[in-house]
Amino acid sequence: MTIAIGFEGSANKLGVGIVKHENGKVDILSNVRDTYITPPGEGFLPRDTAQHHRDCVLTVLKKALSDANITHKDIDVICFTKGPGMGGPLTSTAIVARTLSLLWEKPLVGVNHCVGHIEMGREITGATNPVVLYVSGGNTQVIAYSQNRYRIFGETLDIAIGNCLDRFARILNLSNDPSPGYNIEQYAKKGKKFISLPYTVKGMDVSFSGILSHIEQIAKERLPTGEITPYDLCFSLQETLFAMLVEITERAMAHVESSEVLIVGGVGCNIRLQEMMEQMAAQRDAKVCATDDRFCIDNGVMIAHAGLLAFNDGFRTPLEESTCTQRFRTDEVYVSWRD
Structure with a gap:
């Protein structure tokens, strides 16, 4: 059994999700999200969106752990969105993941946002x-x-x-x-x-x-x-x-x-x-x-799930390589967990 926590913050949604893989079965333990909403007629700027993520991440994290009924000691790996996305929000979320990796002494896995969507979709729908x-x-x-x-x-x-x-x-x-x-x-x-x-x-x-x-x-x-x-x-x-x-x-x-x-x-x-x-x-x-x-809208569960697939196949992201890539192409990822 392995448990992953995932941090998603590539755009205006800050998501933290926790997922468990056991004997080929996937259990979603929690899926918490907070959206930065701007007034009508306005978009969201990277700087303000990153500030939103920083402001609410601890609240979202605590709720995710509470909903999952676990503590940080139960977590095996911390996953975060490496890219693609907006630089400011991505960086603010990655910093949280890095900090927790050091505090909790847990390995890191950087996840491609697009691959996260695909793997979550495959898992939920059963598409082969x-x-x-x-x-x-x-x-x-x-x-x-x-x-x-x-x-x-x-x-x-x-x-x-x-x-x-x-x-x-x-x-x-x-x-x-x-x-x-x-x-x-x-x-x-x-x-x-x-x-x-x-x-x-x-x-x-x-x-x-x-x-x-x-x-x-x-x-x-x-x-x-x-x-x-x-x-x-x-x-x-x-x-x-x-x-x-x-x-x-x-x-x-x-x-x-x-x-x-x-x-x-x-x-x-x-x-x-x-x-x-x-x-x-x-x-x-x-x-x-x-x-x-x-699951369609950006969420932390998809990052935790995709990260755990890679983690269980031996992938790790060293701390010094845990940077963000705004233009991280879907086809750059080596999908080792599929035949």
Whole structure:
């Protein structure tokens, strides 16, 4: 039996999770999270987000230990997000992990944030060898496993889909509570008129920045006239962006002959995205695997779980190498724990 504690702080969510591996079984002992929420129309700056993480990490840590009903003596390894992510928040969280490693005399494991999402998704859904659509505020990738690496088949050429949705929510001055993407999803359900937007798929890659600029211009020109509504714009944006994602995911499935799609990352909570993916999968006699917001949205459990997989396979992160890498590619990780 091994127990890991995981610290996630790559963006505006500070998560601490504790997980136990025993005889091939995974038990989630606790999953505590605190989100830094800014006023409507504002994003979150790295400096302020890092301060939020520093302010709340001890409270979140104590609750995670309490929920798990263990003490630090029961923990075998401390895992932390090494990257990718925002420099300030990543560093503040890594410092906590390093400090506890020294205080508690426990080994460290640095975890790739994207791999954490994938392994958590595989564990929760039972997906065996899926094509992975990883969609979040900072990442958009289509991934498949091959020869001990998670290979990137396609990705965004500019901004991530979550960032595109977040920035459009700011244009409409939507609330950031619980998240801009969630509020866009609710607005989209009331949309009645589809507005044509640029559809930018380039081979296996996608581009979102031009679509954002285009819809921002439409909002400035046509919202004041009452010709369209914010609901119509949210509906049209979602339908266009998600159609692009479904297209490149299906192409990857055809290439690797997969019959499973695993959707991970914060945007993966979106019910409409899941519905569109299920329609495509049904035509291919495939299935869609997705999780709810406990595991889709950034959390400490996914870092603890992925870190423990590596730890049980002999991996350790020396203290002098426990730095953060803002651009830590998914395919840089050697996935030794998979065949």
